Amino acid sequence: MPDRESHKIEEGAARDGKTRALRVRALAALAHVHDPEIPVLTITDLGILREVRIEGESVEAVITPTYSGCPAMNMIAVEADLALERAGFSNRKITTVLSPAWTTDWMSDEGRAKLLKYGIAPPAHSSSRGVLFGKEALRCPHCGSAEVERISEFGSTACKALWRCKACREPFDQFKCI
């Protein structure tokens, strides 16, 4: 009896170890999936990769859209599926969930740093703000000046607004806080 018990435990530990290894492999593969509209950011940086589940040999990646109408979602799902296939997973599933609703607070610090370097002002840390006529503080990603003005609440993608720096005169995008 004791022998069989310890055998069971060993088997369980081996299975746990294998699941962990598969999970690490899946996460590593998914960390190379980029946002097609902001190619410096990966889905991990953005915080839209919510979960990776391993069940035996199969993998399920759970993603969530930034905006309801984000046209990049289909592409991201396809890219994530391809990344997992390349990592050797033959049984894959990409699931999209709406809840909890994505917030820019989930963007990693590394992601914020990458955005800034790319010339896009990263979102402020807290997404709470007055709905009407709210003021926000941000700096020019090019020269760092706080002398900036908003040109438009909406930019080239759903997640960005258009700003201009009054010090260096350069226009820039801001990743909107939601």
Next chain:
Amino acid sequence: MSEDPLLLYTLRLADTALINGHRLSEWCGHAPVLEEELALANLALDLIGQARALYAYAGEIEGKGQGEDAFAYLRDVTAYRNLLMVERPNGDFAMTILRQFLLSAFMHPFWETMAGSTDATLSAIAAKAVKEIAYHLRHCGEWTVRLGDGTAESHRRMEEALAEEWPYTGELFETDEVERGLIASGVAVDPATLKGRFDATIDRVLGEATLARPRDGWMQTGGRHGRHSEHLGHVLAELQYLQRTYPGATW
């Protein structure tokens, strides 16, 4: 059309979002400045995204395997349940902005309340939508002030737009038998509870815009029951053209 209350309720929301989004997308290539071109297209994108999620849910409720496209492309005018306000032609920029401001002033507290719905899917859709509508409200609110408190010409146009659009705001606060049960079970939002916040937003922005709030007179009604103006047929003719001409076409 099925009278399942939850299906009908979901379709009313979905149809309003889709038709509103489609109308706004008509500004593409026609907006007064490039920034507004982008802004109106972005608003449309948010609304169409919300409509897609709602149609997908409608398909689940109905349980007949209909996807979002079937609801959007294969129903006729009388099956549509959107608010009359959103099917009206865009008019000039003042009209479009004012209409979107009125609607957003209602939809913002609506989605915020809906986020607490006992229906998990509607709650999830609402929690995303409320963040998007917050931007729509801010953008259109600022433009309402800019145009209302702008030149004599922009002020005149905003006054005209307000007079024309106001009779369509009554429909925002309508409820019927279908919804009362859903409100009682905490699935649907009782629009009467939003009136205070709607009024406060309208009064504050119109005040800053130096525009007088119209008195509530006779209100237009019918869209939520499938009785539409002639305009919706023209919207659908364009929106549904491809699927009607090439049934089942996909990307």
